Amino acid sequence: xxxxxxxxxxxxxxxxxxxxxxxxxxxxxxxxxxxxxxxxxxxxxxxxxxxxxxxxxxxxxxxxxxxxxxxxxxxxxxxxxxxxxxxxxxxxxxxxxxxxxxxxxxxxxxxxxxxxxxxxxxxxxxxxxxxxxxxxxxxxxxxxxxxxxxxxxxxxxxxxxxxxxxxxxxxxxxxxxxxxxxxxxxxxxxxxxxxxxxxxxxxxxxxxxxxxxxxxxxxxxxxxxxxx
Numbered sequence: 001x002x003x004x005x006x007x008x009x010x011x012x013x014x015x016x017x018x019x020x021x022x023x024x025x026x027x028x029x030x031x032x033x034x035x036x037x038x039x040x041x042x043x044x045x046x047x048x049x050x051x052x053x054x055x056x057x058x059x060x061x062x063x064x065x066x067x068x069x070x071x072x073x074x075x076x077x078x079x080x081x082x083x084x085x086x087x088x089x090x091x092x093x094x095x096x097x098x099x100x101x102x103x104x105x106x107x108x109x110x111x112x113x114x115x116x117x118x119x120x121x122x123x124x125x126x127x128x129x130x131x132x133x134x135x136x137x138x139x140x141x142x143x144x145x146x147x148x149x150x151x152x153x154x155x156x157x158x159x160x161x162x163x164x165x166x167x168x169x170x171x172x173x174x175x176x177x178x179x180x181x182x183x184x185x186x187x188x189x190x191x192x193x194x195x196x197x198x199x200x201x202x203x204x205x206x207x208x209x210x211x212x213x214x215x216x217x218x219x220x221x222x223x224x225x226x227x228x
Contacts, residue, residue, distance in 0.1 A: 075139025
């Protein structure tokens with residue numbers, strides 16, 4: 001039976017992997033949510049990753065005949081998708097402004113097929129139409145110039161490739177939950193609904209939507225496909 005990501009990343013390990021981050025970068029990478037004293041918060045964050053993993057692996061299974069299968073974790077944070085996806089890929093690209101935690105994760109799990117990219121290296125180091133899956137988990141609501149970023153991701157995905165996007169709904173229940181959990185600050189440029197509108201405007205076709213938990217709905221996870 002496949003080990004859960006919550007079991008793979010116990011709180012002490014997450015703190016160790018993220019030790020190089022500044023307080024602000026630590027918060028942006030959601031480290032406090034993965035290590036929170038409240039098990040409900042930890043469950044929700046890891047369950048969200050499990051849904052994303054399942055979506056990605058399902059998409060990759062359709063491409064099992066491709067010898068050069070590749071994926072990108074855009075805004076990889078600590079790199080929790082590394083042990084989740086690297087064994088199923090020829091190459092896993094991970095992209096973030098702060099790559100030290102992801103490098104530590106790859107070393108911890110002995111993942112030798114991981115390529116580390118700064119945001120300015122995506123265009124030059126990833127071939128056009130070379131990716132089967134792109135994951136953008138809780139990151140696109142942060143970035144400036146989103147249409148440009150989405151145009152780049154479109155170019156790197158092959159025709160028929162999949163983009164998986166997640167983000168918080170930021171509804172009243174979400175904001176109340178953040179307050180109860182003791183989180184403060186706001187790093188978002190736009191809402192997840194604005195992100196989804198931009199993804200649609202970029203030409204991607206939405207195939208599925210998951211909302212977590214069932215009630216109240218705090219996160220949206222959508223799977224989009226680049227048309228053939």
